[in-house]
Amino acid sequence: VPSNYKVLFLQGGATLQASMIPMNLLRGKTSMDFIETGHWGTRAINEAQAIANVNIAATSKDKGFTYVPAFDTWKLDKNAAFVHITPNETIHGVEFYDFPNVGDIPLVGDFSSTIMSRPFDVSKFGVIYAGAQKNIGPSGIAVVIVRDDLIGNVIPHTPDLLNFKKHVEAESMLNTPATYNWYLAGLVFKWTKAQGGVAKLEEVNKRKAAKLYDALDATGFYINSIEKSVRSRMNVPFFLKDESLNDKFLKEANERRLLNLKGHKVSGGMRASIYNAMPEAGVDALIDFLKDFEKRNG
Amino acid sequence: VPSNYKVLFLQGGATLQASMIPMNLLRGKTSMDFIETGHWGTRAINEAQAIANVNIAATSKDKGFTYVPAFDTWKLDKNAAFVHITPNETIHGVEFYDFPNVGDIPLVGDFSSTIMSRPFDVSKFGVIYAGAQKNIGPSGIAVVIVRDDLIGNVIPHTPDLLNFKKHVEAESMLNTPATYNWYLAGLVFKWTKAQGGVAKLEEVNKRKAAKLYDALDATGFYINSIEKSVRSRMNVPFFLKDESLNDKFLKEANERRLLNLKGHKVSGGMRASIYNAMPEAGVDALIDFLKDFEKRNG
Numbered sequence: 001v002p003s004n005y006k007v008l009f010l011q012g013g014a015t016l017q018a019s020m021i022p023m024n025l026l027r028g029k030t031s032m033d034f035i036e037t038g039h040w041g042t043r044a045i046n047e048a049q050a051i052a053n054v055n056i057a058a059t060s061k062d063k064g065f066t067y068v069p070a071f072d073t074w075k076l077d078k079n080a081a082f083v084h085i086t087p088n089e090t091i092h093g094v095e096f097y098d099f100p101n102v103g104d105i106p107l108v109g110d111f112s113s114t115i116m117s118r119p120f121d122v123s124k125f126g127v128i129y130a131g132a133q134k135n136i137g138p139s140g141i142a143v144v145i146v147r148d149d150l151i152g153n154v155i156p157h158t159p160d161l162l163n164f165k166k167h168v169e170a171e172s173m174l175n176t177p178a179t180y181n182w183y184l185a186g187l188v189f190k191w192t193k194a195q196g197g198v199a200k201l202e203e204v205n206k207r208k209a210a211k212l213y214d215a216l217d218a219t220g221f222y223i224n225s226i227e228k229s230v231r232s233r234m235n236v237p238f239f240l241k242d243e244s245l246n247d248k249f250l251k252e253a254n255e256r257r258l259l260n261l262k263g264h265k266v267s268g269g270m271r272a273s274i275y276n277a278m279p280e281a282g283v284d285a286l287i288d289f290l291k292d293f294e295k296r297n298g
Numbered sequence: 299v300p301s302n303y304k305v306l307f308l309q310g311g312a313t314l315q316a317s318m319i320p321m322n323l324l325r326g327k328t329s330m331d332f333i334e335t336g337h338w339g340t341r342a343i344n345e346a347q348a349i350a351n352v353n354i355a356a357t358s359k360d361k362g363f364t365y366v367p368a369f370d371t372w373k374l375d376k377n378a379a380f381v382h383i384t385p386n387e388t389i390h391g392v393e394f395y396d397f398p399n400v401g402d403i404p405l406v407g408d409f410s411s412t413i414m415s416r417p418f419d420v421s422k423f424g425v426i427y428a429g430a431q432k433n434i435g436p437s438g439i440a441v442v443i444v445r446d447d448l449i450g451n452v453i454p455h456t457p458d459l460l461n462f463k464k465h466v467e468a469e470s471m472l473n474t475p476a477t478y479n480w481y482l483a484g485l486v487f488k489w490t491k492a493q494g495g496v497a498k499l500e501e502v503n504k505r506k507a508a509k510l511y512d513a514l515d516a517t518g519f520y521i522n523s524i525e526k527s528v529r530s531r532m533n534v535p536f537f538l539k540d541e542s543l544n545d546k547f548l549k550e551a552n553e554r555r556l557l558n559l560k561g562h563k564v565s566g567g568m569r570a571s572i573y574n575a576m577p578e579a580g581v582d583a584l585i586d587f588l589k590d591f592e593k594r595n596g
Contacts, residue, residue, distance in 0.1 A: 011438055012309045012459065015473035019457030051455055133474055140309055140438045140476025157349055157455075159317030161310065175313035176431055178438025178476070 001145055002123050008144040008164065009172045009182060014040075014112045014131035016162075017142055018047035021084065021108055021127060024146075024164045026052055027153040029081035033057040033105070035074065037096075038065040038089025039266050040110060048084070051155070055080065065092040067227040071100040082106040082126060088114035088232055090134075091264045093224070093271075095232040099124050106150060113234050115143065116192060117276060118202035126150050134234065135192075135276045137185030141178050192276070201276050208274050208283040209233035215287045221294045239269035245297055246270075252293060258286055299443055300421050306442040306462065307470045307480060312338075312410045312429035314460075315440055316345035319382065319406055319425060322444075322462045324350055325451040327379035331355040331403070333372060335394075336363040336387025337564050338408060346382070349453070353378065363390040365525040369398035380404040380424060386412035386530055388432075389562045391522070391569075393530040397422050404448060411532050413441065414490060415574060416500035424448050432532065433490075433574045435483030439476050490574070499574050506572050506581040507531035513585045519592045537567035543595055544568075550591060556584055 001007055010016075022032060030052060034045050036059035048054050057076050058069035076083060083105055087096040090113045099107065099121075106126025114120075115128070116135035122128060127146045133139035144164070152165040160166045166174050195201055213231060216222040216238050223239045224231070240249060249270070253261050263269040274283055299305055308314075320330060328350060332343045334357035346352050355374050356367035374381060381403055385394040388411045397405065397419075404424025412418075413426070414433035420426060425444045431437035442462070450463040458464045464472050493499055511529060514520040514536050521537045522529070538544060547568070551559050561567040572581055 011311060011314070013473045013476075016309070016457070016459045019459060047458060050457060131474065133477075138476070138478040139474045140479050159314065159348060159460075160345060161314045161317060162457075175311045176429065176437045178311075178436070178479070179431075180436040180482070181438050181476070181479070184478070 004148045005122060005145050006148065006151065006164075006168050008146065008167050009177065009185070010142050010144055010167060011140065011161075011175075011178050013133075013139060013142050014110055014129060015043065015047065017110070017129040017144065018044040019051065020144075020162045020164070021082070021129070022048045022051035023155050023158045023162055024153065025106065025108070025127065025150055026081045026155055027150075029079060031055055031077055031080050033074075033076055033080040033083040035059070035069070035083065035085045036061060037068055037086055037094050038092040039264075040089055040091070040112070041084075041086040044084060044086065044110060052081075057083065060094075064225070065089065065094060066225050068094060068096060068230045074100070076102060076105070078103075078105070080105055082108045084108045084110070086110045088112070088234055090232070090235040090273075091237070091266050091271075093226050093232040093235050093237040094230050095234070096230065106147070113232075113275070116198055116201070117205050117234055119198050132181065132185055135188075137188050138181050141181045141185070195276075204280060205233045205274075205276070208278070208280055209236065211287060212236055212272060212274065212283055215290050219294065219298070221298050222290065234273070234275050236272040236274060237263055237267055237269060238272070242297075243269075248297070249293060253289060256285070256289055258289055302446045303420060303443050304446065304449065304462075304466050306444065306465050307475065307483070308440050308442055308465060309438065309459075309473075309476050311431075311437060311440050312408055312427060313341065313345065315408070315427040315442065316342040317349065318442075318460045318462070319380070319427070320346045320349035321453050321456045321460050322451065323404065323406070323425065323448055324379045324453055325448075327377060329353055329375055329378055331372075331374055331378040331381040333357070333367070333381065333383045334359060335366055335384055335392050336390040337562075338387055338389070338410070339382075339384040342382060342384065342408060350379075355381065358392075362523070363387065363392060364523050366392060366394055366528045372398070374400060374403070376401075376403070378403055380406045382406045382408070384408045386410070386532055388530070388533040389535070389564050389569075391524050391530040391533050391535040392528050393532070394528065404445070411530075411573070414496055414499070415503050415532055417496050430479065430483055433486075435486050436479050439479045439483070493574075502578060503531045503572075503574070506576070506578055507534065509585060510534055510570060510572065510581055513588050517592065517596070519596050520588065532571070532573050534570040534572060535561055535565055535567060536570070540595075541567075546595070547591060551587060554583070554587055556587055
């Protein structure tokens with residue numbers, strides 16, 4: 001993290017940040033640009049609309065959130081307070097692997113499920129926020145990385161606990177922090193270092209995702225419709241071509257201790273969550289099962 | 299909890315509630331009554347003042363927060379949106395053991411450090427809130443008990459995550475909840491039942507507090523200036539008459555594994571936190587040390 005940024009550990013998860021961002025970043029402006037590439041982007045838009053005007057500068061809703069609109073098609077407002085993106089949409093399984101240059105307007109990213117899965121350039125962003133419960137620790141806290149010039153301009157009636165400046169001054173201890181969650185996050189940071197750090201985990205994550213997508217793409221028995229260049233390395237949603245086999249698939253997977261493969265209620269189908277905590281052997285076991293299940297039912 | 303109340307488990311602790319209460323309970327009114335009996339009441343007042351007008355209907359600041367102003371001296375505003383009290387002020391060690399009748403105006407109580415220490419009548423209150431980190435579980439979540447008629451009237455621009463109605467509709471799962479904190483709170487609830495429930499713990503808490511205050515009052519070597527009828531059973535602040543002995547006292551206490559006796563930075567002196575989790579034997583050990591230290595230094 002560059003020296004002109006502050007790192008905060010706050011209670012409340014990422015969804016609360018979707019309200020805190022407008023409260024802290026409007027700075028007298030009246031509109032915010034959002035790029036909508038899936039469910040969580042839509043949630044963030046809904047939260048922000050309670051505070052001020054939202055301009056949806058680009059959306060991939062037309063094709064079921066299966067791609068990222070090309071940067072040069074984004075209809076950015078040069079008076080916007082900020083541009084908000086969701087680099088990894090966990091439900092639809094869409095991930096940004098590089099980031100646009102949006103000029104002087106602060107770029108804001110909800111990195112909940114992509115943070116610590118790979119290195120990235122913080123200096124491209126005004127604010128990065130992330131719920132802890134993917135690659136950091138237990139749910140209940142959020143990490144916020146905010147550039148110094150964006151601290152200290154809240155809208156009227158902002159509670160202290162939603163004010164970045166108050167949290168910076170109190171070093172994230174404005175109220176009793178979620179101490180046990182912090183402690184567990186600290187253990188995960190140590191574990192991450194012991195694995196060789198984020199760059200090393202990225203190598204593993206690339207391998208895990210590549211072999212799983214290869215298996216899903218092999219025959220058409222399984223389906224993942226996300227554009228290949230923006231497929232998530234952390235959450236791999238997929239469908240059985242014959243959805244009448246869903247229950248059987250989940251039952252047999254459970255019997256092999258391949259757990260929680262049922263897709264998010266928003267999307268249906270299946271979902272393999274392969275965050276940092278999932279070892280490569282777990283992905284290998286899933287691939288074996290995918291092939292075996294297909295052989296017996298294909 | 300009566301059937302016309304909802305119980306919520308929310309992220310953010312009690313201090314966030316000090317903002318959520320005005321946002322949810324103003325209901326078109328313009329002023330709120332607060333009773334100030336210590337540090338946390340003052341904090342709640344500061345948070346509420348960011349939202350609307352605060353009338354301090356009674357305060358014990360004149361005597362260093364050592365008493366609770368008699369109910370009949372409270373200058374209540376009959377048009378107030380609610381009356382806010384802090385039944386247990388943990389830093390000053392002042393506790394309410396009964397509650398006033400404030401007519402049709404909802405009574406709101408920050409029960410952070412008194413909840414589950416003894417039974418009390420929820421029906422006297424419009425809203426009860428409590429940070430978990432005393433008698434419920436780890437810090438990072440708050441319990442909110444809100445009467446049905448006070449749900450659904452937020453002020454404009456209230457974020458969803460600060461809106462009681464949204465949390466009620468989502469059964470406290472509006473966003474990913476603090477799952478591990480919930481799990482640990484569940485274990486504490488089971489433990490509480492195994493102890494015989496809150497009524498049984500009250501008996502123990504009364505005994506623990508009575509014998510500790512007796513020891514502190516015995517000779518004048520130790521000082522607790524709180525009016526006897528409102529002394530906290532959970533947090534017992536005290537001072538050595540000769541404060542030059544403070545460091546020696548803390549060093550020797552630590553050597554006996556009597557930990558965290560140093561007072562809150564706001565008040566100085568000493569503080570014995572004797573929440574439900576502190577067994578009676580722990581209080582007995584502290585009393586033995588108090589007597590022994592006095593004998594050698596008195």
